[in-house]
Amino acid sequence: MAPNAAAIYPDPYEHYALHNMVNPLDRDLELLETADMADFPVGNASVPVVLSTTNRGASYALSRNPHHKEQFWREYGLRPETAFMCGFWSLCSPNAAVQAKYMEKFWRPLQQPEPLKIGIQVRFGDQLAFLHKADMSPAALLAMATPYFECASALEEAFAAQGQPVIWYIISDSGTFRRAAKDLYGDKVLTDYELQLMHVACHLNDDPSLCKDSKLQAAVQHAVGEMLTFSLTDYHIITQSSGFGRVGAWLSGRWGNIFELAPGAWTTLHVSGSCTNFWFVKTVKTGSSTLTSVFHSICNRYGITWLKTDLSRLAVGVAKPKADQLKAVFDDVAKVTDADFLAITNHMMYKKDVADVFKPTMLFTTVRHPLSRVHSHFIQDACVGTAKQLGWSHLLPHRQEQETGPNFCDTDPRFLEQVLQGDTLEARWEFARSKLAQNYVYEYIKGNTWTVDDAASQYDFIFIAERMNEGLVVFMLQYGLTFEDIVYLPLKKRVGKYKTASDMPKELNDYIMDQNDLDMRLWELANTQLDRKKTQLATRCGNETVQSALATFEQLLDEVVAECSEYVDWYNARGFEEPYTYTGIADIAYDSGNGFRCVQHVARRFMLAGPVQAAAAAADDSKAGEGDGEVQESAVYLKRSLLMPSRDGSSS
Numbered sequence: 001m002a003p004n005a006a007a008i009y010p011d012p013y014e015h016y017a018l019h020n021m022v023n024p025l026d027r028d029l030e031l032l033e034t035a036d037m038a039d040f041p042v043g044n045a046s047v048p049v050v051l052s053t054t055n056r057g058a059s060y061a062l063s064r065n066p067h068h069k070e071q072f073w074r075e076y077g078l079r080p081e082t083a084f085m086c087g088f089w090s091l092c093s094p095n096a097a098v099q100a101k102y103m104e105k106f107w108r109p110l111q112q113p114e115p116l117k118i119g120i121q122v123r124f125g126d127q128l129a130f131l132h133k134a135d136m137s138p139a140a141l142l143a144m145a146t147p148y149f150e151c152a153s154a155l156e157e158a159f160a161a162q163g164q165p166v167i168w169y170i171i172s173d174s175g176t177f178r179r180a181a182k183d184l185y186g187d188k189v190l191t192d193y194e195l196q197l198m199h200v201a202c203h204l205n206d207d208p209s210l211c212k213d214s215k216l217q218a219a220v221q222h223a224v225g226e227m228l229t230f231s232l233t234d235y236h237i238i239t240q241s242s243g244f245g246r247v248g249a250w251l252s253g254r255w256g257n258i259f260e261l262a263p264g265a266w267t268t269l270h271v272s273g274s275c276t277n278f279w280f281v282k283t284v285k286t287g288s289s290t291l292t293s294v295f296h297s298i299c300n301r302y303g304i305t306w307l308k309t310d311l312s313r314l315a316v317g318v319a320k321p322k323a324d325q326l327k328a329v330f331d332d333v334a335k336v337t338d339a340d341f342l343a344i345t346n347h348m349m350y351k352k353d354v355a356d357v358f359k360p361t362m363l364f365t366t367v368r369h370p371l372s373r374v375h376s377h378f379i380q381d382a383c384v385g386t387a388k389q390l391g392w393s394h395l396l397p398h399r400q401e402q403e404t405g406p407n408f409c410d411t412d413p414r415f416l417e418q419v420l421q422g423d424t425l426e427a428r429w430e431f432a433r434s435k436l437a438q439n440y441v442y443e444y445i446k447g448n449t450w451t452v453d454d455a456a457s458q459y460d461f462i463f464i465a466e467r468m469n470e471g472l473v474v475f476m477l478q479y480g481l482t483f484e485d486i487v488y489l490p491l492k493k494r495v496g497k498y499k500t501a502s503d504m505p506k507e508l509n510d511y512i513m514d515q516n517d518l519d520m521r522l523w524e525l526a527n528t529q530l531d532r533k534k535t536q537l538a539t540r541c542g543n544e545t546v547q548s549a550l551a552t553f554e555q556l557l558d559e560v561v562a563e564c565s566e567y568v569d570w571y572n573a574r575g576f577e578e579p580y581t582y583t584g585i586a587d588i589a590y591d592s593g594n595g596f597r598c599v600q601h602v603a604r605r606f607m608l609a610g611p612v613q614a615a616a617a618a619a620d621d622s623k624a625g626e627g628d629g630e631v632q633e634s635a636v637y638l639k640r641s642l643l644m645p646s647r648d649g650s651s652s
Contacts, residue, residue: 008044021053023521101221120168120171178195284436305343365462368466371513377437377440456526470550474534488593
């Protein structure tokens with residue numbers, strides 16, 4: 001059933017409709033703020049009761065709904081902060097089985113007025129806790145949960161009276177973590193470390209015996225029991241991407257009591273120079289060529305070997321590589337490089353078996369708003385198709401001279417004209433119905449995960465095409481890199497040459513959005529994560545530093561474009577010969593740092609002189625050196641304190 005659709009139950013339950021709202025997007029939840037609930041979903045006004053099944057909600061939005069504000073505030077006497085709690089308790093109460101399991105052991109200790117009670121909910125995710133996809137020791141789990149313990153200690157210091165007893169009630173999807181926390185903090189911790197943890201969705205358990213009805217019933221009872229127990233604490237430290245702890249916190253009826261974190265959230269933002277062994281999962285039409293150029297720059301500067309797409313270097317570009325293929329490639333690579341300095345940067349879907357062979361310590365990827373991505377992918381597909389018609393083949397050796405290729409879409413007017421001839425509305429619809437246009441980015445990056453949230457949580461950094469420069473600056477600050485590492489020459493300039501989403505009929509765009517709900521959720525998550533990283537960096541480094549870094553980077557890019565767009569002429573004028581790219585292969589130049597000598601020259605000059613002075617040096621114009629003193633001061637500060645490599649190759 002599609003989101004926000006409803007099905008009427010058969011007799012004798014015809015007074016009820018089932019409403020599907022699982023994994024709703026933000027725009028689905030916004031309906032609660034605008035729609036008339038008397039006829040929601042539309043066409044069900046005659047049904048007295050609608051049962052809505054959802055794992056995300058926004059009941060507080062009803063307080064702003066023009067159709068129901070009067071009911072919400074006056075008739076029901078609700079408030080936004082208590083609406084969920086009141087609705088829950090009016091519909092639900094713990095049965096005898098739940099009370100028997102939780103009353104004496106958990107509810108009575110937490111109902112005592114003397115202790116300060118702090119709830120801690122750490123969700124590591126289905127892949128870790130139930131499918132055991134990572135070998136995580138108790139020490140490693142405790143390290144990931146350090147932010148939660150530090151937050152609890154801070155709350156205890158701030159709100160506990162002298163001599164007041166303190167209880168930490170801990171719930172988690174990892175039994176190993178529960179036991180480790182109890183061993184570490186002793187009697188302060190109240191937790192059920194003997195509980196058999198399982199997922200009520202049977203396919204997410206690696207033990208089939210857990211799917212018996214009796215065990216599933218017990219699992220639901222314990223889920224309800226732990227949520228209600230969690231509600232009895234005074235403060236709630238919850239996992240941001242999980243609804244389990246949030247429900248318990250909302251049931252408490254408290255205000256200002258919720259603190260949201262993620263496992264490892266504080267430690268992952270420590271500035272680190274360890275971006276040396278990674279897999280950049282290069283999705284399609286998401287700005288990934290720009291990022292590949294950046295990653296190749298990082299590899300070139302720090303002695304990292306990247307696995308290329310030509311078959312002489314990487315046989316795993318096939319759709320389903322076999323174990324012996326992976327092992328053979330890895331053995332070949334191991335002869336010439338250290339596995340600790342290895343990167344994958346090509347178009348290849350993320351696969352757990354590949355990751356198990358190459359063991360990258362970091363995962364990166366990139367996303368784009370699905371509507372613009374799909375239309376851009378259509379043009380790229382048309383470019384490839386036109387190139388094939390003209391005799392180009394991606395199977396030919398890259399070093400062989402070819403008269404045409406997909407990149408001619410950007411440079412050859414005759415090629416452009418042929419592509420435009422095939423750009424019909426019928427062709428757009430046909431492409432929109434293909435798998436390349438339906439949640440393709442999610443399918444590309446998900447690996448073995450089952451949900452968008454779990455897929456995204458695998459990645460250390462997710463770039464966003466619409467916020468590329470902003471993401472690169474945050475990435476630079478987070479990993480201790482320099483402007484020279486992340487600067488690039490933008491070359492794929494198709495703006496204004498081809499039709500975009502704004503030129504398409506609403507029906508087509510709506511269809512594309514309907515078919516890309518998971519990609520849309522992924523894009524929203526990536527934006528939220530980038531905002532959170534910026535906020536955390538601003539807290540650590542100062543907001544002025546982060547904003548100045550972004551402004552400085554934009555200025556550097558302007559200078560690179562001005563001086564390096566005609567990089568062949570620049571090379572010739574200075575006596576340089578090919579290669580013009582890191583690979584030396586013109587056919588895949590866009591992925592390999594075009595004109596990298598020029599780009600690095602401008603970046604070094606920029607970093608040494610400071611942004612305003614660099615502009616003066618480039619233009620040899622005294623007026624170009626005039627600028628705002630505050631900008632100059634910020635740039636010098638950035639250059640000296642964040643962006644200059646030290647003798648050991650790291651950044652201060």
